[in-house]
Every structure is written in C-alpha cells, then in structure tokens.
Amino acid sequence: MSMRVVVLGATRGMGREVARRLAERGDHLVLLGRKQEDLDAAQADLEGRGAAEVVTRVFDLADADAFEPAIDAAASALGTLDAVVVTASLFGTQEDLEADLGVTAQLLDVNFTKTILFCEVARTRLMEMGGGSLVVFSSVAGDRGRRSNGLYSATKAGLSHYLEALDHRFHDQGLHTLCVKPGFIRTGMTEGLDEPPFTGEPDEVSRLVVAAMDRKAPMVYAPRIWQLVMLVISFLPRFVMRRVGF
Numbered sequence: 001m002s003m004r005v006v007v008l009g010a011t012r013g014m015g016r017e018v019a020r021r022l023a024e025r026g027d028h029l030v031l032l033g034r035k036q037e038d039l040d041a042a043q044a045d046l047e048g049r050g051a052a053e054v055v056t057r058v059f060d061l062a063d064a065d066a067f068e069p070a071i072d073a074a075a076s077a078l079g080t081l082d083a084v085v086v087t088a089s090l091f092g093t094q095e096d097l098e099a100d101l102g103v104t105a106q107l108l109d110v111n112f113t114k115t116i117l118f119c120e121v122a123r124t125r126l127m128e129m130g131g132g133s134l135v136v137f138s139s140v141a142g143d144r145g146r147r148s149n150g151l152y153s154a155t156k157a158g159l160s161h162y163l164e165a166l167d168h169r170f171h172d173q174g175l176h177t178l179c180v181k182p183g184f185i186r187t188g189m190t191e192g193l194d195e196p197p198f199t200g201e202p203d204e205v206s207r208l209v210v211a212a213m214d215r216k217a218p219m220v221y222a223p224r225i226w227q228l229v230m231l232v233i234s235f236l237p238r239f240v241m242r243r244v245g246f
C-alpha cells in the first residue's frame with residue numbers, strides 16, 4: 001500500500017534519492033525545502049517517476065515557528081501521515097567553523113536544536129494520527145569524537161542519542177524511529193573534500209534507508225560496510241586515536 005510521507009531535504013543529495021525511491025513505488029509526498037524553484041524541479045522529477053501526488057511548501061529548518069504549520073498543512077494535504085523523513089542539515093569543515101563562531105552557532109542550532117524541535121513536532125503528529133515512522137539522518141561522525149570534525153560531529157552525536165531515546169520512549173506507542181548513519185557519501189555536502197575508503201553513493205543509501213523503513217529498523221548504517229568500520233573504531237583506545245591522528 002502506498003505511503004504518505006513528508007520529506008525535508010528532497011531537493012538534493014540523499015534526501016532526493018530517498019524521495020525518488022518512494023515516488024517510484026507510487027507514494028504520496030510533501031516536500032519541505034528552502035527555495036520554491038528547487039521544490040518545483042523536485043516535484044516535476046518525482047511526478048515523472050510515478051509519485052501518486054507531490055505537494056511542496058517553502059520551509060526553513062532554522063525557523064521553529066514554521067514547524068507546526070508545515071506538519072499540519074502536510075497532514076491535511078495528504079489526509080494522514082505515515083512517515084516524516086529528515087535529511088536536511090548544515091555542514092562546515094572544522095577549520096571554517098573554528099574561524100567563524102557565527103557560522104558555528106548557526107550549524108549547532110540548525111543541526112541539533114532545530115532538528116530535535118522539528119522531530120518533536122513530527123513525532124507528536126505521527127502519534128496523534130495512530131503512529132508512523134520518523135526517519136532522521138544522523139552520521140557515523142557522531143559515533144566517536146575526532147580531531148577533524150568535532151563541531152559538526154557533536155551535533156550528530158547528540159542527535160543519535162536523542163533518536164535512540166525516542167525509540168525507547170515511544171516505540172510501544174506506535175512510533176517507529178529510524179536513525180540513519182551514512183558514512184562518507186558523494187553529495188554536494190562533501191564536494192571538494194578528500195574521499196576516504198568506502199565512499200558511497202546516495203542511491204545505495206536510499207535503497208538501504210527505504211528497506212529499513214519497511215522493516216521498521218531503529219538504525220541503519222549506509223553503505224553497510226560502515227557498520228563494521230565503526231565497530232572497529234568504537235574499540236580504538238584514545239591513545240591509539242591520538243597516535244594515528246584520527
């Protein structure tokens with residue numbers, strides 16, 4: 001049966017690929033994004049791929065006043081909601097963030113505070129409508145503190161922690177929480193950065209994410225190899241991390 005899904009972040013990267021996969025199976029979609037022209041292009045693309053319905057709404061994750069109206073409008077446009085997918089977030093290199101605390105404050109606010117507030121609004125509405133899936137993109141970067149990305153990764157660590165707690169708190173009341181932990185993926189966010197081993201593609205991530213949505217998994221690493229990589233890294237003693245400059 002087709003699903004009714006809100007996607008925040010469908011204009012680019014992994015969010016676009018997830019929305020495409022949902023469209024290809026005939027789902028009903030509401031796209032939330034910053035620019036109407038990008039939303040229009042995404043709508044045309046998704047309708048061409050078979051979406052049963054695509055509704056768009058200009059939305060900025062930095063603006064908490066917009067959260068409840070956006071989720072309410074999405075629910076009334078689609079009749080009900082089965083899932084809310086959040087891929088939107090900001091990124092900055094450690095060097096750029098350290099050089100500008102204003103930019104750092106914006107990233108900490110959007111990636112942590114505003115993302116969690118949006119999740120609170122979304123999960124409340126999903127539960128009021130009988131339950132559903134809250135699918136949120138965190139990162140492998142949140143699993144360990146590293147010298148190269150401490151500010152960005154701190155937001156993902158906090159987000160992963162929140163999502164795990166949400167799963168424990170509301171699972172029995174019909175909320176399915178899925179924390180997605182991508183490794184390094186080729187998207188606009190990582191353009192120009194040195195690619196590590198096991199760099200992945202957004203399409204592969206979207207396949208794993210939609211499969212995890214279907215089986216109601218609480219967490220998924222994508223590509224899969226990153227689960228093993230992070231297992232090994234989780235056991236590295238701090239002195240080893242320091243010695244190898246990790």
Ligand SMILES: NC(=O)c1ccc[n+]([C@@H]2O[C@H](COP(=O)([O-])OP(=O)(O)OC[C@H]3O[C@@H](n4cnc5c(N)ncnc54)[C@H](OP(=O)(O)O)[C@@H]3O)[C@@H](O)[C@H]2O)c1
Pocket residue numbers: 008009010011012013014015032033034035038059060061062086087088089090091110137138139140141181182183184185186187188189190
């Ligand atoms: N790429 C990686 O290697 C990687 C690795 C681990 C985790 N992640 C995480 O995975 C998620 C998706 O990453 P990606 O690489 O697909 O990113 P991306 O290609 O940069 O796409 C980000 C999306 O988020 C939207 N967005 C950003 N800020 C927003 C805001 N304030 N309000 C509304 N929408 C906003 C962007 O919209 P606009 O078009 O308006 O900018 C875009 O659609 C992110 O949470 C990221 O942190 C990425």
